[in-house]
Amino acid sequence: WHTVAMLAFLVRTVLTAVALWVATLIVPGIDFVGGSTTAEKVGIALVVAVIFGVLNAIIKPIVQIIAIPFYILTLGLIHIVINALMLELTAWITRNTTHWGLEVDDFFWSVIFGAIVVSVVGWLLALLMRDPVDR
Numbered sequence: 001w002h003t004v005a006m007l008a009f010l011v012r013t014v015l016t017a018v019a020l021w022v023a024t025l026i027v028p029g030i031d032f033v034g035g036s037t038t039a040e041k042v043g044i045a046l047v048v049a050v051i052f053g054v055l056n057a058i059i060k061p062i063v064q065i066i067a068i069p070f071y072i073l074t075l076g077l078i079h080i081v082i083n084a085l086m087l088e089l090t091a092w093i094t095r096n097t098t099h100w101g102l103e104v105d106d107f108f109w110s111v112i113f114g115a116i117v118v119s120v121v122g123w124l125l126a127l128l129m130r131d132p133v134d135r
Helices: 002-026 038-066 068-073 078-097 108-129
Strands: 030-033 101-104
Touching (some): 002 030, 030 108, 038 068, 038 078, 038 101
Antiparallel strands (some): 030 101
16 A cells, blocks of 8 residues: 555656646746756756645645635635645745745746646646546
8 A cells, every 4th residue: 555655646746747847848937946967957846846745735725725715706716826826835945945946936927827837737647647447
């Protein structure tokens, strides 16, 4: 059971890293900083994906519960803002604890668009990775 859970964690981390990487390619104002070799850049993407995953597992549910009235009021569109907040928080943590990581500029719409890209790409990758029997 532990091996399966660890494998699932690794797969989710890699998928999140790929989704974040795609967002850095598409969205102006979001980028990975640090690392001079390809291996270092991949490592940075994976560490950022772990931080993003931990924030989504621990902080996001708390924020979602507090935001229930806004979910009703905005018909669920607040979810995009919450995802953007998690992306911005990931960037803030890496920016303030290391000299590498995720960097998001100050423009509000770049983090919103980045959150949408990460969500859509992550969903598509998870869909592609599903077992054909589950489909």
